[in-house]
Amino acid sequence: MNIYVNARFLTQTVTGVQRYAIELIKQWDQLLEEEPDDRRFYSITLLSPPGAIHELDLKHIKVRRVGSFGGHAWEQLILPYYARKGLLINLCNTGPIWKRKQIATMHDTAVFDHPEAYSFLFRSLYRFIQKSLGKRAQRVLTVSQFSKSRLIANCRIKEDKIRVVSLGMEHMQKLDSDREMLSLHELVSKGYVLAVSSMNPTKNFPNIVRAIEMLNEVDYQIVIAGGTNGKVFGTANVPHSDKLKWVGYVTDPQLKALYDGAACFIFPSTYEGFGLPPLEAMTCGAPVIVSRSASLPEVCGEATLYCDPIDPRDIAEKIDQVMASSELRQSLRLKGLRRAAQFSWNKCAKETWEAVKEVVHT
Template sequence: MNIYINARFLTQSVTGVQRYAIELVKHWDQLLEESRDDREQFSITLLAPRKIIHKLELKHIKVKQTGTFGGHPWEQLVLPYYARKGLLINLCNTGPLLMRNQIVTIHDMAVFEYPKSYSFLFRNAYKIIQKALGIRALRIMTVSKFSKSQLMAHCRIKENKISVVELGKEHMQRLEPDREWLNHHQLAKQNYLLAVSSMNPSKNFSNIVRAIEMLEGVDYQIVIAGGTNGKVFSAAGLPHSDKVKLLGYVTDRQLKALYEGAACFLFPSIYEGFGLPPLEAMTCGTPVIVSRSASLPEVCGEATIYCNPNDPTDIASKISQVMKDTHLRQSLSVKGLERASGFSWEKCARQSWDVVKEVVQA
């Protein structure tokens, strides 16, 4: 049985979606190492455009680069030709519209819920693609019960066609933190609040800054990582704050150092299909404040402090509550580590591989 994986993600920068795809493929390769029966039954190939930027060390999954161009045209025109004699697995929200023999992971319905976060062409293209795949694909995988309910509401996908497979956290455990970089930025351990935010409106950057402006006489630093450069405060319509140390883009090793050194992690996002950053923070033992929105309560359970993402006053209050109470932070750290232990890429891989085999055997 030929199984092909849409590996367009190997040409893209890593966000949560690409992280999921990379970790899943690596752990599927490990499952094949453990199962001779699966190795004999399935031939698995990553189909990718020519210009890949991530190279995975795999023993049992082949990589084949195809076509002369990339992006959506490659995915819609080249990919289905090379995958025509097998089952195609798409892990990053999209797939070729002309194929039926495929499985698709759709992580969220952000283009439906928060269309203003995306360009006109992007959001409308994704709406068409995701609705069509919901109808044509043999099975849909998603990352939370919340996202499953969204898929059913926006794309009218039948409940029994959707499988929920949660993400993992071992990628954060494997990283060696870049503590020298932390020292370079003069960030003392346990003496700063950390937030990770992009300019996507659903990440709630504006209310993070408004909440921070309400904090008076704080004796700790406030650090925001993320975005494409250090000029995000000057973007139109966003508040400015002299209280914030803005780091811009950080590497994975730098991010782990930030998590481990922070007294608290703040993530008041309005919309998340899963919410990987809070899970990463809990994995590092960092106390977490998140919004009681979308999938975040499903992921974080009782291991965090919740805030109202639409109320900067409440966000500021929760920051003060956590930062002033050492015992609360210690309790949240223990609860977060325990909560994070229930998530793993190995479990994600086994559950999703079971979905693949169910489709093959149907």
């Protein structure tokens, strides 16, 4: 049985969606190592456009670069041709709208729920693709019960067609911290509040800065790590603050160092399909504050302190609580470690692989 994977993600900068695809494929390769019967029955090939920036060390999964251009045009025109003799797996929200034999992972429907956060062209294209793909795909995977409910509401996908599979966290455990990151930006270990993600306006970074400005006589900084893409997102309008250190896009080892050194991780996002950064922070032992919005309570459970994302004063109060109490920080740290241990890329891969087999055998 030929199984093809839409590997356009190999050409993209890593955010949560690409992280999911990369870790899933690596785990699938390991599952094939452990299951010789599956190796004999299934042939898995990653189909990638030119210009890949990621190389995966795979033993049983092939990588094939096809076509002479990339982007959405490659996905709609080139990919379905090379995947025509098998089942196509799409892992990153989009896929060819006319291919019948395919599975799609859709992480969220933010372009429907928060159109103001995206450029007109981006949201229009994604709305069309997601609705079409939701109807065409034989199975739709998503990452939380919250996202499942929004896919049903926005894309009119039948409930029994959707399977929820949570993400994992082992990628953070395997990393070595690049602690030069802390020295480079003059960060004192355990002495800063950290926020991590893209500059999507739904991440609510402006209210983090406003909250910090409301705190009196603090001796710590707020560090924001992550990039922005004006072609995709609207303007985040982050206000200026002398207490803010903007470190931009960071490598995985640098990110691990930032998590390890943080006294508190703040994530007052207003919309998340899953919310990988809080899980990563908990995995690294950082005390976490999140908003009680979208999928975040589903992922974080009782292991975090919750804030009102639209009220900077409440965010400030929660930061003050955590930073003022070493006992609270230690309690949140231990709860976070226990909660994070419930998530696994291995489990994610096995559940996803079972969904693939179901489609193959129907």
